[in-house]
Amino acid sequence: MTAPATVEIKDDIAIITMDDGKANAINPPMLEALHACLDQAEKDAKAVIITGREGRFSGGFDLKLMMSLPGHEVKALVDGGGGLALRLYTFPMPVIAACSGHAVAMGCFILLSCDIRVGTSGAFKIGANETAINMVLPIFASELVKARVADDYKTRSMIFAELFDPETAREAGYLDEVVAADTLLATARQAADSLKGLTGSSLTGNKLLLREATIATIKASLPDYSTPAARSR
DSSP states (O other): OOOSEEEEEETTEEEEEEOOSSSOOBSHHHHHHHHHHHHHHHHHOSEEEEEOBTEEEEOOBOHHHHHHSOHHHHHHHHHHHHHHHHHHHTOSSOEEEEEOEEEETHHHHHHHHSSEEEEEOSSOOEEOOTGGGTOOOOHHHHHHHHHHSOHHHHIIIIISOOOBOHHHHHHHTSOSEEEOGGGHHHHHHHHHHHHGGGTTHHHHHHHHHHTHHHHHHHHHHSOOOOSHHHHTO
């Protein structure tokens, strides 16, 4: 069975691709695969690019699965998403998102966890739709919105569940740049190549200092995800 996320490392850049053949839903197999890819990146790379399949970055948590789970397992899955977001947000090297299409709910929180976000132009939706589906944002998600979404868009994003096209998502703070689909990965690689020399304790230290308050609040809301087994729950 093909893993829903794979990694290829070339020229010190790890390209992690999510592709479950569908919506790139965040569920235990996807979390396990992404953490395995990040483990390899930590060993063998100096920068990370995370992307999705054509037209789809990630549709968020696997809602069909969540509806079938008891409450404590739903919480474990959501906490697992928070653990992934926290790992990306504190990752000890530059992390670039190459947003290949729709990025909704947990998909947009992955974007907000990355250092640089390049998106592809097109008829895609990006944002947090939790209010529209009768859900309250978990702490990790609300903290990422507070930290990275532009002030004029926070209410529209977090309370009114507005989804944005890529150009508006750039204005809102979900993306830093929007490019044509055929230049997406090349643009992300260029960013990764220009930043990979910064990998080291100074980059990590300054990343943690800049994001100190947000990281502390997210950490306080989550179980201990310091072990691979716990992270992939």
